[in-house]
Amino acid sequence: SNRTLTPLRAASVTLANWLIDAMGATFVPRIARDTGSDLVTVAKAWVAMVTVSEADRWADHLLAGVSPLSAEVDARCAFALEEAMERATKWIVQTQPSELTVNELVKAFAVSVGALQHGVAQLLPEATSSRDRAELDGLMEAGVPPSLARALVTLRRTAELVEIDQIGSDMQAPLETAGEVYYRVGEVIDLDWIRDTLGLLAAQGTNDRWERRALEGLAEGLVYARRQLTSDILLCRQDGGEVDQCLAAYVEEHGRQIDKVRSLIDDIKSAPQPTLPGIVVVMRELGRLASR
Numbered sequence: 001s002n003r004t005l006t007p008l009r010a011a012s013v014t015l016a017n018w019l020i021d022a023m024g025a026t027f028v029p030r031i032a033r034d035t036g037s038d039l040v041t042v043a044k045a046w047v048a049m050v051t052v053s054e055a056d057r058w059a060d061h062l063l064a065g066v067s068p069l070s071a072e073v074d075a076r077c078a079f080a081l082e083e084a085m086e087r088a089t090k091w092i093v094q095t096q097p098s099e100l101t102v103n104e105l106v107k108a109f110a111v112s113v114g115a116l117q118h119g120v121a122q123l124l125p126e127a128t129s130s131r132d133r134a135e136l137d138g139l140m141e142a143g144v145p146p147s148l149a150r151a152l153v154t155l156r157r158t159a160e161l162v163e164i165d166q167i168g169s170d171m172q173a174p175l176e177t178a179g180e181v182y183y184r185v186g187e188v189i190d191l192d193w194i195r196d197t198l199g200l201l202a203a204q205g206t207n208d209r210w211e212r213r214a215l216e217g218l219a220e221g222l223v224y225a226r227r228q229l230t231s232d233i234l235l236c237r238q239d240g241g242e243v244d245q246c247l248a249a250y251v252e253e254h255g256r257q258i259d260k261v262r263s264l265i266d267d268i269k270s271a272p273q274p275t276l277p278g279i280v281v282v283m284r285e286l287g288r289l290a291s292r
Contacts, residue, residue: 023059023082031086033209034202034216037093045092046085048105052113053158055085058151073142080152083199087159094220095166112165112175117154120161123179125187167227171234178234180243185229188251189261189289194222194282197274211276218283225283225290257289 023046031042050056061067062078069077092105100108121129132153139149160182168178186192202215229250236246251258264285268278 023085027082027086031089031093034212035090035093036213037098041098042089042093044102045096045105046089047102048092048109049085049088049158049162051102051106052109052162053085053088053117053155055081055155055158058148058155061148067145067148069143073144076142077139077144077148077152081155084152084155084158088162090216090219091159091162091223095163095223109162109165112168113158113161116161116164116175116179119176120154120157120179123176124183127187128183128192163223163227167230167234171231171238173234173237177237177243178230181233181237181247182226182230184243184247185226185233188247189229189258189286190265191222191226193265193269194279194286195219197268197279198222201274201276201279214276214280218279221283221287225286228290254289254292257285257292261285261289 028039028042028046031037031046032039035042050059059081062074062081096105116123121132124132135156136149136153139152140146144152164175164179164182167173167182168175171178198215198219202212202219233243233246233250236249237243241249261282264278264282268274268282271278
């Protein structure tokens with residue numbers, strides 16, 4: 001594998017300059033502001049994630065203009081890459097000890113993430129897989145080469161893949177099993193919708209730093225809630241149950257609370273636009289479910 005930290009970049013370009021070229025000058029300060037972290041920790045997390053995911057290869061592809069794309073499509077690809085690396089970088093900042101070095105982070109996740117990148121499509125529920133196919137088709141119809149389009153769709157899941165690796169390691173479960181449960185839990189309570197709605201609210205560009213920190217706190221809470229739900233079902237799996245049986249048993253045992261969360265989500269979906277207070281209520285009930 002080439003997922004190792006070589007003399008950080010080509011001799012003619014420093015790592016810092018390349019980060020700015022690939023992600024923009026505001027990328028690191030924005031994440032530091034949103035997470036309450038420092039610039040060095042954020043930059044370190046970003047280096048680890050672009051190395052683990054091999055996103056640097058595709059960033060270079062875009063920067064060098066290897067594929068002749070219109071300005072609009074090129075910007076769309078760059079935004080998709082930036083969004084993927086932002087989520088993954090924030091995951092590292094929020095979940096990993098700050099004293100870990102870049103090489104330690106790369107060593108911890110590179111092999112498993114590489115394996116999951118090649119197999120994640122087989123782990124996705126049909127509805128999620130259909131959304132990925134639609135996104136892939138949209139990119140290719142816009143003129144993005146198939147290899148780049150597939151890479152962008154896969155890179156979008158980088159934060160999820162490192163989370164699955166972490167859960168599998170914590171629960172001593174095979175990656176494939178941890179991944180299957182992780183994605184199927186998301187289907188039971190539409191956790192992807194909560195995540196996407198938090199992203200939508202953040203993208204609306206509030207200048208209130210406390211509101212942005214609140215949104216980031218909710219996103220972090222969602223990560224931990226999904227981790228706990230996945231771990232609870234994996235505990236059943238460790239006792240010999242099949243994934244279908246364990247999911248069914250969990251839904252039956254916690255049906256009332258699950259229905260409450262679903263009802264709140266449906267209520268927010270029916271409104272003209274989701275609001276931060278509404279998502280706070282959903283997250284409160286989801287936290288209650290995860291803590292049971």
